Amino acid sequence: MSNKRIKPAFSIALLYPKYWSVWLGFGLLAFFVNILPYRLLLSFGRAIGKFGMRFGQKRVRIATRNLELAFPEKNQDEINAIVVENFKNTGLALIETGIAWFWPTWRFKRLMTYQNMEQLDTFEQEGKGVLVCFVHALNLEISARAFGVVGKHGHGVYRPHSNPAYDFIQYRGRTQNGNTVIDRRNLKEMIRVLRKGERLFYLPDHDYGHNKSVFVPFFAVKEACTTTGPSILAYPSHCAIITGSGFRNASGTYEIILDDSMHEIYPKKDMTAAAALLNKSLEKVILRGLDQWMWLHKRFKSMPDHSKTNERYL
Incomplete structure (x- = not known):
């Protein structure tokens, strides 16, 4: 399966009435994120998240339980405060997606700071691929584009959306500034780009089920289902392995931080x-x-x- 096969092509069918709500929704998002001041966008997004808590009580319970399991030393007030902030940031994620997909590059770059990016240059000069392991941050779309705007573009693992109009917009949003995507089922292509000395962005922090997973500690949970995908990719490609983050700080700037590569101590076998x-x-x-x-x-x-399965959430 090649990248060309997953690139959505525009067709007149995407303009049919059943897709008008998608075009309208993204059109309004693009309009608002481009005309409103950034500070107002932040406040508006967080307000959406706080308002949404009353309609998402199931997700409130899930977030609360996750935090209870991960941090048993925290009291209930501490956990509840994190959950409220998490929902505010979940609402803001919609705005951040609009910023990532629709802002011009000159404006987008003003919000970014970078730390420890030099190692990417070193590995590029050596022809060594880099498996960049990020986490499911709510502002993940921001982080993905942040690499492209400074010429450190790479390949993201991509899951096509079931709505063709949404998928068309999503694909173009995620492939700005030189980034490309690889279908999540195309393991051979992921290994190939790493062997070629390119960068692959990968998210190994979720529970993807028992298939190709092991149970190891994650925070206070001693047996957390964890994907073996990084090992499957790293062993045949001999790539560098770097963890990193792109969280927003108190001033509203996004800090793209890369940790030192762990490939020399990573037990691939x-x-x-x-x-x-x-x-x-x-x-x-x-x-x-x-x-x-x-x-x-x-x-x-x-x-x-x-x-x-799911006993921890009963």
């Missing part, structure tokens, strides 16, 4: 040890912006005993 090592690094990444990570997802739903 031992998938369990590799997953545990990577989780430790991802924990440090998430703690940089605890209330900006996707706590609304059931991170700990899978258990070693298949019959007990």
